[in-house]
Amino acid sequence: MTAGHGSSQGLPALERVLWLREEIARHDYLYYVLDAPQIPDAAYDALLRELGELEAQHPDWIIPESPTQRVGGKASAEFGTVIHTEPMLSLANAFTDDEVIAFDRRVREAIGENAPEYAAELKFDGLAVALRYEAGTLVQAATRGDGSAGEDVTANVRTIRAVPLRLTVPQEVAPLVLEVRGEVLMLRADFDRLNARQRSLGEREFVNPRNAAAGSLRQLDPGITASRPLRFFAYGIGQVDPATGTSLPQTHLAMLNWLVTLGLPVGSHRRAIATPAGLLEFWRETLSQRHLFPYEIDGVVYKLNRRDWQTRAGWLARAPRWAIAHKFPAEEMLTVLQDITVQVGRTGAITPVAKLRPVFVGGVTVSNATLHNEDEILRKNLWIGDTVIVRRAGDVIPEVLRSLQQSRPADARPFVMPSHCPVCGSSVEREADGAIWRCVGGLFCGAQRRQALLHFAQRRALDIEGLGEKVVDQLVERGLVKTPADLFRLTQSELIPIFRAKNPAEESRAATNLLQAIQAAKQTRLERFVFALGIRHVGQEVARILAMEYGDLDPMIGEDWNNLIVRKTIIQKDNQRRRNHGEALQAVPLEGIGTEIMDSLGRFFAEPHNLGVIAALRASGVQWPVQQPVALSSVQSIGQTGPSAAGGETIFEPLPLQALTIVITGRLPTLGRDQAADMARAAGAKVASSVSKRTSWVLAGEDAGSKLPRAIELGVPIIDESEFLRRINHG
DNA sequence: GATCCTCGAGTTCC
C-alpha cells in the first residue's frame, strides 16, 4: 500500500496515451496518404481531445512528436536561414510537343541508351519545401528560397497534419538522415472554405490557392498556420546519409512507393512510360482531367526513372538534364473589351490600353492589357464592346488574343486614335512608316515630364529610393518640380505635406528619408547620369559606351555630332572597300552607335533648355568620377586580320574573359545580375542581352526565362554562378 | 536590299 497512487493510476493512463498517439498517426496516414479514412472526423477529434486531456494531467509525458504538439509553438520575429546541402533545383520547362521530343532525344544521347523509361507525375502548383528527418523524426523544414538557401519554417510545417512528425518505421531501422522534398499546397475546396471564413471575418481574401498556401506557410505565428488547411505531397529526396543512400530503391517510382511506406503522402497520378508518344499522351490525358483533381496543377513532370541513369545524364547549370516539366497551356478566358484608353510614355509614345471587364485568368484578376499600337488593334480587328479572349502570356503579362466577331454587339464601335494628346492637348504625329504615334508636346506635356522624372530617379539611373509614382505625381501637381534639377532644391517643409499621415512624426521622417536619398544620389557615375537624361535611343548600353569613350560629359556636349555622322559613314564605306581587298581596317568611332542615335544626341545637346538642366544639376552637386577616355573601337576585333602586334614590347596580360560574349539570365544565388555583368565586363567580356549563335556562353540562375531553351537550341554552353566565378578567377 | 544581332521602350499585378 505504499504510495501506489501514481503508478496504479498512471500506468494504464500512459498506455492509453501511447495507444492514442499511434491510433491518431494511423488515421492521419489513412486520411492523408492512402486517402481512405476509416472513421468520421468527429471520432478522430474525440481521440485527439482525449489525448489532450490526458497530457494535460501528465505534462511530463508530452513529447514533441505527439499529435497534440502540432498546434502552437510561439511566434518568432523572423525566419532563420537553412542552407540546402543538396541544392533544390528547378526544372526546365517544355511547352510544346516538339520540346518534349527534343528532351527525350537529349536524354537518350546523354545516357547512351535507346529506350529509357520515364516516370510521369503531376506538377503541383504550390510551394516547394524540404523536410529533414533524423532517425525517423522530423527535425527541420525549409522553403526552397533561391535553391541554395531557404527559410526555416519548421514550426509552421509541424502544424500540417499531412506531414508525419515521425516516419512509420521503427526507430532502429529509420534512415539516419532523410531529406524529403515536396510541395505544400491547399486543396481547392479548402481554399473556398478559407476564403468564406476570411470574408465573414472581414479579412482580406486570397486570390488563389497557391497564394493562400504561400501566405499561410510564411506566417511568423505558427498558430495561424495551424488554422489553415495545408497539405503536403512528396515528390523526391534530397540529402540522405551514406548508408541509406546505398540502399535506396533503384527507380524514381519505386522510391515514391518507399516514401509512401514511410508515411509520406505522394500524388497518386503517376506511372512509368516508355516512349515520347506515351509522355505526350499522359500530358493530354492529365490536361483533360485537370479539373477532377482536388488541387491545382500547372503541368506534368517527366523524370528518367532509373536513378543510376539520372546520375549518368547529369545536370545542366541549375536544372537536371534528366527531368522536365511539361506545362499546360496558359488558361484563356472570355471577357468584354469595355473601352480602349491611351497612355503617354516618356518619349511621347501613345499606347492604347484595353480596359477589360475584370476576369480571373491564370490565377489573378486582369482588368488592363496593353494593345501595343494602332496597327495591332486593326490586325486583331478589336472593337470596343467586343467579347475578347484573354490570357496571361508567359506567366505574367496579360494579352488580348482576338475578338469573337460573331458576338459583336450592335453598339460596338471601332477605336479611333486621338488626334491630340489626352494629357497636354498637343498634336499627335507618327513617323513616315512607323507604327507609333507620339505626342509632340515634349516637356510641355505633363505625362512626359512625369515619366522623365521617374526615369531619372529609377534604380538604373540616379537610383533615388522612395521617389516613385505617387511622390512624383504630388511633386508635379504642387508645382514643386518641373525638371530633374528641381529635385535637388526641395526642402523639408515643402515635402512634409506630401507625406500626409496621421502621425506628424511619420511625415517628417518620410521627408527626411527622401531628402537623404536625393542627397545620396548626387554622387553617381557618368553612364548612369547619361542614361538618366532620357535622351532618345540612349539606353543603358549606349550610355555605357558613351561614358567609356568620352570619360566625362563635357566632351559629349562639345562633340560635333553632325560632323561625326559624316565621318563615321565615310570610314565605314572605306572599310567595306578594304574588307573586299583584304586590307587592314580603320578604327570605327563609337561602335554600335549609328546615325539615328548620333542625330538624337546632337539634337539633345543643342537644346538650350537641356544644357540649362544639366548645368543646374551640376551646380546642385551632382557629380561623377571622371575617367580616362577609352577608345573602345580601336581595340575591337577588326585588328585581328593581320599579324599586327608583332614587335611586342608591350605584352598585355589577356583578361580572363577577353573577347567573349556572354548572356546572363535568371536569379543568381549570390550575385545580382548587374553585379555579375559588371564583373564580366571588368574581365573583358561583352555582356549581351539576347542569346545568338555568337554567344560564347550563358550564365544561368534560378527561374531562367526563354534564354535558356534558346541557348540549348543553339548549342551554346550554359554555366552556373560558381563556374562563372571560377572562370573569372582562373581565366 | 536582306539578314542577323542587339538594344530600347513599354508593360501587369501584388
Added chain:
DNA sequence: CTCGAGGATC
C-alpha cells in the same frame, strides 16, 4: 517578356 527598330555586315 515581347515587339519594333537601329546598327553591322554581306
